[in-house]
Amino acid sequence: MSEFFPQIPVIPYKGDCACDPLSFHYYNPDEIILGKPMKDHLRFAMAWWHTLCAEGSDMFGPGTADKSFGVCKNDFMAHAKAKADAGFELMQKLGIGYFCFHDADIVDEADTLAETNRRLDEITDYIKEKMDKTGIKCLWGTCNLFSHKRFMGGAGTSPSADIFAYAAAKVKKAIELTVKLGGTGYVFWGGREGYETLLNTDMGLELSNMARLMRMAIDYARSIGFAGDFYIEPKPKEPSKHQYDTDVATACNFLRAYGLIDDVKMNIESNHATLAAHTFQHELRTASVNGVFGSIDANQGDLLLGWDTDQFPSDVFDATYCMLEVLKAGGFTNGGLNFDAKTRRMSYTLEDLAHGFITGMDTFALGLRKAAKIIEDGRLDAFVDERYASWKSGIGADIMDGKAGLKELEAYSLKKEPDLPMSGKQELLEGMINRIMFG
């Protein structure tokens, strides 16, 4: 079999030697951090779509990268297999243990559902063989319910019952493929599950139908032995003007309203958080306090741009705060860090792709190291404990234990005017984090 990335060697960890860009500087897979190897903390995954399909097209021009992998794309099955070969070669060279996929990424859709399903069966046989040989696993699968024009008005939220039925059929197949490949997760990203204008939209019906499709998917998946996690991937806009799964809190409300909260967790994407005017950290914390922290789409946006730029992550502060949330949530179980990221349109070579992953993996490895340092240092946790100390005894404990209501609290306050809360000391804490980060 030919090599697709001859210029990329197996990427070693070289630690302190910073001069070789084709090496990891911070990611040392087997090094133990807080009792666990780095690779188990981070559980890196390759996104099939950006890595093997996306060629960098935008609204103003076609792609600049060549992802034909030496095969004519019209020969769709040969091309699908070449993509799989290239993907496994890259994952092996980078030491990435997982991948994520949409049905439509792994082989081109045909004109009929029956033929599409046949193609999917053939390509997943091929992928499964490669998984068995390499030990690389599937982190999660999902269904592309947004590219084809039939889904212009949504899939589960389409105004057409026929389209809903077709979407359900595609979800059924995508779940079967995820189970076949041993995936431990299934993602619902509401691609076009939203609206442009309420003038033509029955929001109540659309929301209840979205819940109906999820309930059908969960029940079917469990009936065929899927033991992994379901995730909603919130995003506020793009492609819809207003997407129903706007952010983690909105998605939690939807899940509670429709009785799905015990069945679905969150796959949180950094760039989606910032599009929702939240920090990545905010979305992660909201998920963990609601008991729905699941998995992560690791990328980074550009705060000056209002769309999902899906850049490979390089922001060490963001990665550190992310890993702090992951560590505090007890780490990943079925989830991981999926690089839902692509190289810039001007970085069009296959070598650039490898650099995207190396930088992204090293950024999160450094983030993990720094987050562990912040935890081991202990001053941040101690400060937060001290700030909330009044809840541990006296009137605070009485409120927590349900012993004091409004009457008792009035009596208490009539006797004692409160002191100001202690200083929030944000500036001190920010400086302290800098010192922990940079020594």
Ligand code: XLS
């Ligand atoms: C798009 C989403 C998408 C999901 C999978 O913005 O990030 O790529 O991760 O459907």
Ligand code: NI
């Ligand atoms: Ni994503």
Ligand code: NI
């Ligand atoms: Ni995205």
